[in-house]
Amino acid sequence: MEAINNLLGGTAVPDVLFYVFAALTLLCGALVVANPFSRSPVTSAMFLVLTIISMAGLFVLLHAFFLAAVQIIVYAGAVIVLFLFVIMLLDLKEEARRKIKFFGIVGGLVSVGAIVVISLKALKSSNPGANLPAPQLEGGTNALGQLLFTQYILPFEVVSVLLLVAMVGVILLSKKDLK
Amino acid sequence: MQVGLEHYLTVSFLLFALGLLGVIMRRNLLVIYMSLELMLNAANLALVSFSRFNDKLDGQVLVFFIITVAAAEVSVGLALIVALYRKRQTAHVEDLTSMKL
Numbered sequence: 001m002e003a004i005n006n007l008l009g010g011t012a013v014p015d016v017l018f019y020v021f022a023a024l025t026l027l028c029g030a031l032v033v034a035n036p037f038s039r040s041p042v043t044s045a046m047f048l049v050l051t052i053i054s055m056a057g058l059f060v061l062l063h064a065f066f067l068a069a070v071q072i073i074v075y076a077g078a079v080i081v082l083f084l085f086v087i088m089l090l091d092l093k094e095e096a097r098r099k100i101k102f103f104g105i106v107g108g109l110v111s112v113g114a115i116v117v118i119s120l121k122a123l124k125s126s127n128p129g130a131n132l133p134a135p136q137l138e139g140g141t142n143a144l145g146q147l148l149f150t151q152y153i154l155p156f157e158v159v160s161v162l163l164l165v166a167m168v169g170v171i172l173l174s175k176k177d178l179k
Numbered sequence: 180m181q182v183g184l185e186h187y188l189t190v191s192f193l194l195f196a197l198g199l200l201g202v203i204m205r206r207n208l209l210v211i212y213m214s215l216e217l218m219l220n221a222a223n224l225a226l227v228s229f230s231r232f233n234d235k236l237d238g239q240v241l242v243f244f245i246i247t248v249a250a251a252e253v254s255v256g257l258a259l260i261v262a263l264y265r266k267r268q269t270a271h272v273e274d275l276t277s278m279k280l
Contacts (some may be wrong), residue, residue: 018182019267022190029194029217032210033201051194055220062231064239067246071223074246079216079253085255088276090264101206105230108203116196119272120189128229129184135231139239152240159247166251173258 014061021061024054041092045083052076064139187228195221196267208260208270212253 028050035043052075139141148156194217201214223242230238264270 015182018186022186025190026197029197032213032217033197033205041207044210044213051217052220055224056189058187058224059227062227064227064231064242067223067227067239067242070243070246073203074250075216076218079250082253082257083213085207086261089261090209090270090271092207092209104204104206108200109257111203112196112200115199116192119192123185123188124190127185127254128188129232132184132232133234135234137231137234137236139227139230139236141235144239144243147236147240148243155244159244163251166255170254170258173255173262176183 016039018058021054023059025051025058041087042084042152045080045087047081049076049080052080062139063135063137064146066139066141184228184232188225191221191225191228194218194220194224206272208272211272212256212260216249216253219245 023026026048031047032044032051035047037043052071056068056071056076059065198214198217198221201217202211205211205214223245226238226242226245230242235263260270263275267274269275
């Protein structure tokens with residue numbers, strides 16, 4: 001962690017890295033949603049991996065080192081592998097040949113564009129980062145763990161119950177004679 | 180220009196919009212699910228940047244919980260999609276119209 005801090009301590013290196021990672025995140029995110037070359041879900045899943053890894057880079061730039069590691073382990077390691085297994089189970093060759101509806105493209109672009117314009121205008125007029133002091137926060141494992149096991153111990157236990165429930169639910173749903 | 184909170188929030192908004200566009204535009208259940216993951220990730224990015232620039236660690240704890248819940252949600256959702264595919268032999272939303280009026 002000290003090495004990363006020293007690496008990020010340089011003058012404009014974090015800013016340049018921010019633009020690199022942000023562009024990579026948005027580009028790969030766009031390719032997940034609408035890839036002009038392939039409509040196969042496998043390509044979407046692969047670009048989702050790239051999006052998540054570049055987003056972990058953004059987390060490192062925000063000094064959230066623990067969350068960057070969790071992001072890569074849980075999302076890129078577990079969630080995407082689950083997606084790929086399901087894609088392998090389902091035979092989706094026929095699906096990839098279907099056309100995207102023209103109405104869907106136009107309606108989606110108009111409504112999403114309106115939402116983007118509204119939220120960016122709101123961001124510009126409220127300007128939440130205007131008079132904040134220089135950030136000092138470090139999201140290392142130690143600090144996060146202390147908070148997690150003292151103040152947030154009840155939500156932590158509840159989440160473990162939630163994971164158990166999800167596991168039981170998945171086993172029940174995967175049974176062959178699902179009623 | 181110094182990269183600040185608003186830069187990270189702009190990236191977060193744009194990523195959320197991309198996810199929303201995918202949910203509206205695509206017709207494959209799996210790709211819609213991946214777009215939902217994109218939207219969740221955009222919310223995570225906003226929370227982490229707010230946490231960093233306001234000097235409070237609570238936002239990062241919330242992101243930790245969101246990642247856990249998202250993992251549970253993905254496993255249940257994909258099991259539902261597999262069960263649906265077994266019954267109907269399709270993962271395409273236009274073939275699933277039995278609740279349409």
